[in-house]
Amino acid sequence: MQSTSHAFKQNAHRALHDPMLQKAMGHVRSGFIDKRVQAAARLPEFDQLRDQAKAIKDHTLAHLDHYLERYEAKVLEMGGKVHWCATAEEAREAVLSICRSLDARTVTKGKSMLSEEIALNEHLEANGIEPVETDLGEYIIQLRKEPPSHIIAPAVHVNKEQVEADFRRVHKNLPPERSLSEAAQLVDEARQVLRQRYLEADVGITGANFLIAETGTSVIVTNEGNGDLTQTLPKAHIVVASLEKVVPTLEDCATILRVLARSATGQEFSSYTTFSTGPRRPEDPDGPEEYHVILLDNGRSSMLGTEFQDMLRCIRCGACMNHCPVYHAVGGHSYGWVYPGPMGAVLTPSLIGVEEAGHLPNASTFCGRCEAVCPMRIPLPKMMRHWREREFEQHQAPAKARLAIEAWAFVAKRPRLYRWATSLLIGALGRAGRRRGRFRELPLAGGWTAHRDFPAPSGRSFQARWAEQQRRGRASR
């Protein structure tokens, strides 16, 4: 999809003044966080499992070449095909040529962020094939011609009334007097409409939460059952997966599954966890006749061996964005590309370049909640800091910011100058703000004081107070 990450500031500004979006984001702030806490509390081994899940992925990434070869060999042995694709374009073409070989006119799709990453729907449409999203959230945003705003709840920015309006606009053959004011009625209507689409689809496309090297299996984790209907009913099942999805064994997969749903939705286990191995067997009464895996790199192999390798452990649970104060405030669309929130702030610059996405790693308060809840213990703030450093090194930071940072660095590297300058500044601010205890306005801090007061310092620097306390401590001993 076309990125608007470079316009993060404008996007965020718009989002903050969008009352419908702000109303919808209230559901994120309240729902996900409590549910995760409760699910984690019910499993005493949760944190130990996180450590093991991290170790599994670290081991796999360190041996990724061999695991991918083993995985591929097993898929082939089971009668499936693996299409290695270095770029998004290769992946789109591979899917299209499979669809063409089957004279496909409609394809149903399970939710896949990778499909968004490679802009698959646009490509299929441009070539006369109709993609039908079947995950309810994805279906809603497809009707609205919007990108997803959350990696597991793509329509989290949409309110019920907006869904009703979209359904009335698109489902023209249903009686206009029908009631659609309840969520249950909307879910029913989508079920009814999409049921027909499953049955007429020629190809079903799903993503993959895991690829298992031991068995050549792809795994999807869903709650609706849409992914299963998508991959069971048509002639062919195409899996789009990026290469870091591979794990060694069924046992390793089970361990990561134990932390996935708990971190994502706060469920102990999602409703449907489905393991697919090759096409249907000759004696099977149902299932797809062809099974294809699109194995996509798209920049990931060059993250290995760098300070961003840890990001490849990500299992796309969404916990980081569910807990991010910046995401809560501006919503997913502000980030301008497929992956929002903290994981997007790290991954997006890797995939589309820090020139385009440099704002994202800056859109963080470094409060650390993302890292604290990440089931794979990805050091997200640290990696955002790496991007900020790179951005600075590549001279992409704005001139004013660079000047300020350089000035600060000059002073910070000279302790006596630093002490002198800060005590002077703090003393002056302390005296000026003594009466009110805060500033409404402050030169050079307009960005801060436009939205809130700046608290007046006590008048003495921390270092000065620390030194004094040390002296006193020694004296009293």
Add this chain to the structure above:
Amino acid sequence: MSSRKAILGAIRHSLGRQRGDGAEQAVEARLRTHDRNLVPQRGCLEGEALLSLFSSQAERVDATVERVATDAEVPEAVAEYLKRNNLPPRVRMAPHPDIQALPWAEKAPLLEVAEGRADPQDLVSVTPAFAAVAETGTLVLHSGPQTPTTLNFLPENHVVVVRASQVVGAYEEVWDRLRAANPAALPRTVNMITGPSRTGDIEQRLELGAHGPRRLHIVLIAEEGDS
């Protein structure tokens, strides 16, 4: 150069892969031994504790669980379930010997029984399970000539018949049983099913019956000496 070669080359370059560095042997060994990682305590129960954990976990996720003492009680339990939910007395059964062997005609003579893969019109399916996992109230079903996958997803009501001997504590025990029953390869599809279909996509409010079954009913046969 093919993309395959380019991608693998890029990975090896990034990882600094050396010939004879033992990486391949490490991978080989891990895949061969498929060692277990940490299995949570709650997945290590036995006997009645195991069965009741399975039931309570399944009920937590909105499945309904009914215990019967013997095979012979299953057809009546299914017929009663249909009546309770105002469903017509008609089911689509998996063509599986364990289900076929139940005394349908004798114990539920009014029940109309058809076999095979699901039709879009079918309202109720009855299937066996391969296993059931207590730690999360999860059913494990797989595809095969006697167990079409469509039965698990198309009908609005899914009735699953489980024996106490099929209930295990943790997922890892399922893998062992799957490997033992299918030494050559996994079945095409293995479904882990935990409660009926649901969605939270509209304002984060949970609604059941998004695309898959609206109701999941588990008939647990707890024969004497079986558990």
